């Protein structure tokens with residue numbers, strides 16, 4: 585792994601640039617997918633936080649798709665030899681609004697590649713910095729760090745690390761039923777071909793999980809949606825989340841939020857049907 589880590593570290597500094605027009609239809613489609621009351625979207629409408637994930641999509645040729653449904657590794661992302669990819673977490677600064685009608689540019693740069701020994705075995709983390717600029721501005725509207733984790737194949741002897749109980753009693757709560765139509769619609773909206781979200785045979789027999797996995801970015805979007813439903817005027821300045829335990833389509837789960845006494849910090853979390861913490865997050869308001 586040491587030699588190959590040097591090889592993987594050669595990807596640090598690689599970057600890609602993608603242009604896109606911020607259209608109304610993906611925003612309306614996500615709004616419907618989130619089951620939010622009809623949203624009036626027109627040129628100039630500001631996107632809610634995290635909805636920029638509907639744009640700048642990874643438009644890889646079909647022949648470039650790898651066994652897990654993502655692009656074959658070794659292009660923009662390094663050729664990590666561990667088979668099971670997951671979204672580990674992200675950190676955001678929302679500096680200025682991204683609006684429908686904007687001409688956007690996303691610049692993505694690999695900033696780190698590291699190998700860690702986790703409780704679940706060997707892990708390779710790849711950190712990517714994304715900067716989103718609109719209408720030719722030099723200043724990014726959004727700065728985002730994305731932690732991608734790669735895990736070893738599952739072995740029969742693997743033991744799941746002990747889960748952590750989610751704090752109870754949040755003021756804002758919503759139950760989500762992660763049926764396969766919800767997962768399919770979010771995969772389609774984000775042009776995410778990752779099989780773990782729709783191919784039950786693959787996710788259970790190849791990756792060894794018990795069910796389809798709910799997308800980390802969908803859970804994060806649902807957490808931000810809790811804020812939108814309960815504090816519609818909140819102006820989110822920063823947000824970070826850590827996916828600590830996978831969520832499967834087998835049971836409903838909850839997304840919860842609580843504004844802290846400082847009036848500026850919102851603690852957010854997702855928990856599974858047994859009350860185990862699956863995503864830990866915090867947003868700060870301007």
Ligand SMILES: CC(C)(COP(=O)(O)OP(=O)(O)OC[C@H]1O[C@@H](n2cnc3c(N)ncnc32)[C@H](O)[C@@H]1OP(=O)(O)O)[C@@H](O)C(=O)NCCC(=O)NCCSC(=O)C[C@](C)(O)C(=O)O
Nearest residue numbers: 670671672673700702703704778799800826827828829830
């Ligand atoms: C991430 C897993 C494998 C770590 O599993 P673990 O329990 O073995 O790790 P650990 O023992 O708790 O920690 C080991 C080291 O990793 C670090 N670490 C540990 N967790 C994180 C994290 N989240 N973000 C950043 N760093 C993390 C941690 O800080 C520590 O570092 P240290 O040795 O330096 O102290 C485990 O917690 C897990 O399975 N989490 C759930 C992941 C998940 O469900 N993601 C969403 C679904 S996948 C998805 O959406 C996919 C998509 C959209 O298609 C797509 O490909 O982009």
